[in-house]
Amino acid sequence: MAKTRELIELFRAIGNHDLARATSLSRKLAAQHGSRGQYRVERDLLGALNGAANGTGNGRHMPVNFTWSLGSTLMPLVAAKQLAQLELSPSVRIVFNEIAQEWRARVKLAKHGLSRRWRLLFYGPSGCGKSATAAALASEIGLPGYLVRFDSLIGAYLGQTALRLRELFLFAEQTPCVLLFDEVDALAKRRGSPMEVGELDRIVIAFMQELEHAQGEGFVIATSNIPKALDEALWRRFDLRVAFPKPKAGDLVRFAERRCRDFGFHASRNTLSACQKAGSYSEAEQEIIAEARRRLLAK
Numbered sequence: 001m002a003k004t005r006e007l008i009e010l011f012r013a014i015g016n017h018d019l020a021r022a023t024s025l026s027r028k029l030a031a032q033h034g035s036r037g038q039y040r041v042e043r044d045l046l047g048a049l050n051g052a053a054n055g056t057g058n059g060r061h062m063p064v065n066f067t068w069s070l071g072s073t074l075m076p077l078v079a080a081k082q083l084a085q086l087e088l089s090p091s092v093r094i095v096f097n098e099i100a101q102e103w104r105a106r107v108k109l110a111k112h113g114l115s116r117r118w119r120l121l122f123y124g125p126s127g128c129g130k131s132a133t134a135a136a137l138a139s140e141i142g143l144p145g146y147l148v149r150f151d152s153l154i155g156a157y158l159g160q161t162a163l164r165l166r167e168l169f170l171f172a173e174q175t176p177c178v179l180l181f182d183e184v185d186a187l188a189k190r191r192g193s194p195m196e197v198g199e200l201d202r203i204v205i206a207f208m209q210e211l212e213h214a215q216g217e218g219f220v221i222a223t224s225n226i227p228k229a230l231d232e233a234l235w236r237r238f239d240l241r242v243a244f245p246k247p248k249a250g251d252l253v254r255f256a257e258r259r260c261r262d263f264g265f266h267a268s269r270n271t272l273s274a275c276q277k278a279g280s281y282s283e284a285e286q287e288i289i290a291e292a293r294r295r296l297l298a299k
Helices: 004-015 019-035 039-054 090-104 106-111 130-141 160-174 198-213 249-262 269-276 281-298
Strands: 074-076 119-123 145-148 178-181 219-224 240-243
Touching: 004 019, 090 106, 090 130, 090 240, 119 130, 130 145, 130 178, 130 219, 160 198, 249 269, 249 281, 269 281
Parallel strands: 119 219, 119 240, 145 178, 178 219
Antiparallel strands: 074 145
16 A cells, blocks of 8 residues: 555645656556556556546646656667668559658648548568668658567566557657557457467457557558458558568569669679569568678679
């Protein structure tokens, strides 16, 4: 139980409208329950606090002081290439030009009661540019990008992951950014599998609820290499679903020839053959880099 002195301090902070102090004391009291193994009580207290943070009773919001290491969960998303430099199909490129245009005209759209698309699902084979496109989009529109690390997000105790998801989406609402859930299959697999425990189903539900009810100040992007594994109900939570197709042999050859010229040499027959058989642009890129390395070391 909380000590009388701590409760007095909390009530005094509330009475003085010191929301920052009240939030800090409230989270301290919740953490005390968690340290004693009372994780359900901790979760319920923090859940109620987050609800208060979302309220608008006096027009002010409680600042978010996260109870877990946000720094270890969000990794900066750095764009290796700009959007115009990526290997994208014409139809996909048109979509992203529209998304960037909607972002720039977001105020105009809002004035006419129109929403922009901000919940995006990228799906397709590995190595076809899904994550690179998310990073490039962040760079294109001038927002910070963050990759969500699932090893830090997923907690060991009942309800812990759902609580962290709630705080993560709250962070995204208060800090406009591009939030990337890469390989979201690990978090949102189809429910009802006899091989999974009930807690995993609850995580899927929590993720879908947060995604559906979140306020879009930036972008939330999820990628999937195996879209058939995703829960069917998750698909409709996204404003836009973009397929990244496996490149054709001719596309890979043209890519290889251009990338070899970038490195200052003409593509050899062996390099072109290896790239033509590659399953993605990423695999072809590795073949070209390996050839460039061999040529440099042979000099």
